[in-house]
Amino acid sequence: MSEEYPIEQELDSSHGHRNRAMRDVWERTLSKIPSLFGRLAYLAALRNENTGKYEHFGLSQIYSEEDAHLVLEESHEESFREWLAYPLEPQKRDLEKYLASLEAELPTVLDAWAKVAPYRQLSPARATRAERELYLSDLELILSLLRSEASSSP
Numbered sequence: 001m002s003e004e005y006p007i008e009q010e011l012d013s014s015h016g017h018r019n020r021a022m023r024d025v026w027e028r029t030l031s032k033i034p035s036l037f038g039r040l041a042y043l044a045a046l047r048n049e050n051t052g053k054y055e056h057f058g059l060s061q062i063y064s065e066e067d068a069h070l071v072l073e074e075s076h077e078e079s080f081r082e083w084l085a086y087p088l089e090p091q092k093r094d095l096e097k098y099l100a101s102l103e104a105e106l107p108t109v110l111d112a113w114a115k116v117a118p119y120r121q122l123s124p125a126r127a128t129r130a131e132r133e134l135y136l137s138d139l140e141l142i143l144s145l146l147r148s149e150a151s152s153s154p
Contacts, residue, residue, distance in 0.1 A: 024059065030075060036083050037091075037098040043076035044122040052125055077124045084134055092142045099146075110147050119143075 033039045046054045054072035055065070063071075083091065099109055113119060119139055123132050 020063070024062070026075070030079075034101065035094045035098040036079060036086070037095050038101065039079045040076070040083060040122045041098070043072060043079060044124075046072050047076070047125075049121075073124065073126075077126060080122075080124050080127060080131070080135070084131060084138075088138060088142065091138055092145065095139070095142055096146070106146070107150050110143065110150060113143060114147070 030039050030042070033042055043054070046056055048055055053065075054069045054076070056068050056072060059068040059071070083094075086094065099106055102109055104112075120136065123135055127135070
């Protein structure tokens, strides 16, 4: 590119930063989370509930706060869409893997989730109403199955 089009250079540079940031997020962090539901929980936890911005100190130090936000937001949306595309049985297996990674006993977690429903906060902000409803109906069905299985096991 020539100096005649500095805005194009800036856009290419910004896009390149985001591509590198996306690779960093996936290679260094998200690929190490063993369950898709775990990725959803992790990414949702990086979203500031007061501003809706995704915040990651290390990523914003290397790139910029805006690039970090955009990359994490996109990763959250991609992970959410991937979760929605799973049939129920793979969703259940993935959720079981996530729940097994928590530091609490399954019946305790299931009881708390029935009361507090923290999973309701895991949808990306730009998810459609239909996507949110599908996510919640699938998840609540799976949680019901897990509670039933947990109560019937010795």
